[in-house]
Amino acid sequence: MVRINVTVDGVRHQDDVEPRLLLVHYLRNRLGLVGTPVGCDTSNCGACTVLIDNRSAKSCTLLAVQADGAEITTVQGLADGQWHPIQKAFHESHALQCGYCTPGMMLAAIDLLNEHPDPSEEEIRHGLEGNLCRCTGYQNIVQAVRSAALAMGTHPDAAEQVRAEVAP
Amino acid sequence: MTEMIDKAESVLGQPMRRKEDARLITGQTQWTDNISLPDMLHMVVLRSPMAHARIARVDVEPARQRPGVVAAYTGADLADSWGSLPMAWTVSEDQKTPPHMPLATDKVRYVGDGLAVVLATDPYAAADALEAIQVDYEPLPAVVDMPAALADGSPLVHDDIPNNRCFTFRLDYGDFDATRSRAEVVLKRRFYNQRLIPNAMEPRAVVVAPTSPTGQTTIWSATQVPHFVRVFVALNTGVPEQQIRVIAPDVGGGFGSKLDVYAEEVIAFVVARKLGKPVKWTESRSENYQATIHGRDVIQDVELTATRDGRVLGLKVDLTADMGAYLQLLTPSIPLLGRYMYPGIYKFEAHTLTCQGVFTNKTPTDAYRGAGRPEATFVVERIMDELAAELSMDPIELRRRNWIKHEEFPYATVSGLTYDSGNYEAATEKALELFSYDELRREQAERRERRDVVQLGVGTSTYTEMCGLAPSRWLGEQGYVAGGWESATVRVLATGRVEVVTGTSPHGQGHETTFAQIAADTLGVPYDDVDVIHGDTLTAPFGLDTYGSRSLAVGGVAVQLAAQKVVEKAATLASHLMEVDPGDVEFQAGAFRVKGTPGAQKSIQEVAFGAFSAHSLPDGMQPVLTADHILDPEVFSFPHGTHLCAVEVDTETGMVKIRSYVAVDDVGKVVNPMIVEGQVHGGVAQGIAQALFEEAVYDADGNLVTGTMVDYLVPTALDLPAFVTDRTETPATTNPLGVKGVGEAGTIASTPAVVNAVVDAVRQFGVSDVEMPCSPERVWRAIQQGRAGGGATPKGTIAYGGPQTATTAGGGE
Numbered sequence: 001m002v003r004i005n006v007t008v009d010g011v012r013h014q015d016d017v018e019p020r021l022l023l024v025h026y027l028r029n030r031l032g033l034v035g036t037p038v039g040c041d042t043s044n045c046g047a048c049t050v051l052i053d054n055r056s057a058k059s060c061t062l063l064a065v066q067a068d069g070a071e072i073t074t075v076q077g078l079a080d081g082q083w084h085p086i087q088k089a090f091h092e093s094h095a096l097q098c099g100y101c102t103p104g105m106m107l108a109a110i111d112l113l114n115e116h117p118d119p120s121e122e123e124i125r126h127g128l129e130g131n132l133c134r135c136t137g138y139q140n141i142v143q144a145v146r147s148a149a150l151a152m153g154t155h156p157d158a159a160e161q162v163r164a165e166v167a168p
Numbered sequence: 169m170t171e172m173i174d175k176a177e178s179v180l181g182q183p184m185r186r187k188e189d190a191r192l193i194t195g196q197t198q199w200t201d202n203i204s205l206p207d208m209l210h211m212v213v214l215r216s217p218m219a220h221a222r223i224a225r226v227d228v229e230p231a232r233q234r235p236g237v238v239a240a241y242t243g244a245d246l247a248d249s250w251g252s253l254p255m256a257w258t259v260s261e262d263q264k265t266p267p268h269m270p271l272a273t274d275k276v277r278y279v280g281d282g283l284a285v286v287l288a289t290d291p292y293a294a295a296d297a298l299e300a301i302q303v304d305y306e307p308l309p310a311v312v313d314m315p316a317a318l319a320d321g322s323p324l325v326h327d328d329i330p331n332n333r334c335f336t337f338r339l340d341y342g343d344f345d346a347t348r349s350r351a352e353v354v355l356k357r358r359f360y361n362q363r364l365i366p367n368a369m370e371p372r373a374v375v376v377a378p379t380s381p382t383g384q385t386t387i388w389s390a391t392q393v394p395h396f397v398r399v400f401v402a403l404n405t406g407v408p409e410q411q412i413r414v415i416a417p418d419v420g421g422g423f424g425s426k427l428d429v430y431a432e433e434v435i436a437f438v439v440a441r442k443l444g445k446p447v448k449w450t451e452s453r454s455e456n457y458q459a460t461i462h463g464r465d466v467i468q469d470v471e472l473t474a475t476r477d478g479r480v481l482g483l484k485v486d487l488t489a490d491m492g493a494y495l496q497l498l499t500p501s502i503p504l505l506g507r508y509m510y511p512g513i514y515k516f517e518a519h520t521l522t523c524q525g526v527f528t529n530k531t532p533t534d535a536y537r538g539a540g541r542p543e544a545t546f547v548v549e550r551i552m553d554e555l556a557a558e559l560s561m562d563p564i565e566l567r568r569r570n571w572i573k574h575e576e577f578p579y580a581t582v583s584g585l586t587y588d589s590g591n592y593e594a595a596t597e598k599a600l601e602l603f604s605y606d607e608l609r610r611e612q613a614e615r616r617e618r619r620d621v622v623q624l625g626v627g628t629s630t631y632t633e634m635c636g637l638a639p640s641r642w643l644g645e646q647g648y649v650a651g652g653w654e655s656a657t658v659r660v661l662a663t664g665r666v667e668v669v670t671g672t673s674p675h676g677q678g679h680e681t682t683f684a685q686i687a688a689d690t691l692g693v694p695y696d697d698v699d700v701i702h703g704d705t706l707t708a709p710f711g712l713d714t715y716g717s718r719s720l721a722v723g724g725v726a727v728q729l730a731a732q733k734v735v736e737k738a739a740t741l742a743s744h745l746m747e748v749d750p751g752d753v754e755f756q757a758g759a760f761r762v763k764g765t766p767g768a769q770k771s772i773q774e775v776a777f778g779a780f781s782a783h784s785l786p787d788g789m790q791p792v793l794t795a796d797h798i799l800d801p802e803v804f805s806f807p808h809g810t811h812l813c814a815v816e817v818d819t820e821t822g823m824v825k826i827r828s829y830v831a832v833d834d835v836g837k838v839v840n841p842m843i844v845e846g847q848v849h850g851g852v853a854q855g856i857a858q859a860l861f862e863e864a865v866y867d868a869d870g871n872l873v874t875g876t877m878v879d880y881l882v883p884t885a886l887d888l889p890a891f892v893t894d895r896t897e898t899p900a901t902t903n904p905l906g907v908k909g910v911g912e913a914g915t916i917a918s919t920p921a922v923v924n925a926v927v928d929a930v931r932q933f934g935v936s937d938v939e940m941p942c943s944p945e946r947v948w949r950a951i952q953q954g955r956a957g958g959g960a961t962p963k964g965t966i967a968y969g970g971p972q973t974a975t976t977a978g979g980g981e
Contacts, residue, residue: 006179018292031292035195037420039369040453044877047369075195089642091189094842097850099192100369100420126886132877134421134677137853138847140887148853153258158242 010079020147026064027146051106056111075103097135183842200373205446216276219310219870235638243271257501263335270431277493280458310870334525342518347482351473360627363465371421376440416703419675424535448835463536465490506540549920623927629921632808635909637716653800656726664773671711672723692733692758717909726799733795809833822948837906851914859922
């Protein structure tokens, strides 16, 4: 067992874990944060994407021990009383159907927007290449990321601090 | 309030944002794998690494000794607890349905066939212990190729099924031979629909709680069909149906792959009850690729007869379908479901279909988005483009000469269906305009002229399909064990809020939104006041679930009819409460008004409270405002549309890039255009995926070579274009909502449009077909072979049945 200290969605945790425990299983099975789903076993689908120290990472490709000392944001930590602009944009643009890829897709999109605040369609498609969706054909996801970029760009504060109105 | 204002306020036809989204985008979703119960055990399944072998010995004792392991069972240990897994459709008198036990005991018949389970307190411990199980296999030769499987002397997947032949049937509509004798053109082609892996993003999962507050054993399953699971688990295990509750919580996509009753649902149910503890099983993605059904895998030999002036006469199709190693719930019926779609939108005089199903040592096939209709539509839409090329005629013009004209509806097709409505001219006109068809054809000619490395191809698909599975009487005639009706309950509660219960079971389609729109519209209540409950056999004791684009056309119409019953009852009560004659009451915008007496009115919510309090009801009226409706549709519905695809083909690399894609669909009246468009996007994406990217490949020993997401190309955002979508709206005349269905349309339509475009781009090099998926290698080889005088691509993989012969390789006669 190895002791790790992580902050997940603003809450600090100290746990003893098996060295082989995957981060996603730590989040889901140990912390009960089941908002982050698992879609594959080869790191292709990206459903389990989270932010680690503000960079997107597939939580099935990391061991929990590798996240020691890190600050992790999951889909469950995105809203802060109000939906994050990316959540609002996904809802408004109908960028989800079954919703299984959505947590990972939104977190990958946030990382993309941190790097490219005003991405072109091509840049969005490139940026989300590591996240698979089987329902939407990606069109509305691309649209949602564009509109989130606009919403976040018009706000004077940093992207993370921007919170949109809670949608009806 | 005027009629016009009422219409403006109706939510029907509006792009209402989805009610489902709030939990899905905040991570509060309840996927089956998220469920954790006290004392829950984790189940893992030992799967065969061999495609075909006798099981000489299975010893689970070493696994039982591992830390954390509570139990381990072989198929023999549990053989008394269950029967053969359900198969619900017998398509012919000669159909062979071999036993299909949840765990194999005598032979394993495909890579992934389960033969033992381990239950442990922790998923890692369970996975570790699985390694300790000892199995002695006696390998047998595997048969993975359909023609080889049918040959005399082939290894037998099931010892008592000769030639691995599952079934044969033949359907004759009109006299095909007569059309051949007077045809001026006869085209023969062999078309393959390769094996596909559905890839719902949520892998399957099951949780079983042996007891619950209701006294029932509860099964949570990532399924499209909770009601089927309840009935068939009861039949399979002998546990009384009323003691079983099945819940499909949030389900992450299905596409037909969760339209089944799987071994793991039965196993988890049996062992949970045996051990008296909750049990969870969740498949990994790679396990999903082996243990969840595949789709398509069909070879079709096609013969088309026509006149030189471009009139189609007859279509003959010999179809061979790969069943895989066993029959799942609907496996043999898939070709049957496509049978009516071969004539498409065209006025054929004759159509003959012969079908045979074949067992192979591969994962079973079953319904995958479209289920038989994509295969049939591929044939007719591909062969139409081949005929156009043969006649040097524009493919659109050829279709115009043959399609049913809008004034000819209702139209009885040669295969015996009556299409109630459609307007192929209007959809095609709109598509051509959006596509800039003439400009693209000009550019295509220029590129050819200057021998550009990148050539342009244009492909057409003017499809129709049948939705709304299905009239129960028709299903019975076709050999299906169940019906096709659907149930709905609409309740206006004491507080005036509305609860809709449906027997359909969505997994991404947005029923909570669209069914609420339907109920809100009929009841005249705010959309936000309506909630839809689904996916639970306790809340909807009767239901037939979600597949075959049936939810709206059957389940949604049932909601409307139930809501109308509520309004009728409320009207009677309202007139009683207002002490006026029922004939003097009119219903408008959620209120009952006395005609000619402004101000005299009662809202439906007030009436609902009156029905709830029951202080003053008309004689004979029962309290509360609720109504049920079970709708058994009399006929199918027939969406249609025109899809146009332009591709750029790099003739040096064979790389295909979709330049533009236009889809104009006519799905009848639309409840929510945003959701319809989303369905078209996703459907088209899956059809493109078949045309260009995806293929489940087996090697000669029956190993699934594309066994993980690394090897199987589910397209990414970068692989797909932006789609241009639009609609025409020709209401269905066979249901009061005028709706048709949209779930599968895009997938059915798009595959031939894309392949037609690819072939169009390279036909100038002597190519008459490119086999799917049209990968760069295949396209490149087709060009080389075409230039050398051959017609089609060389065979891709062993999955397809060996090299083409001269008579099947295509090319006009």
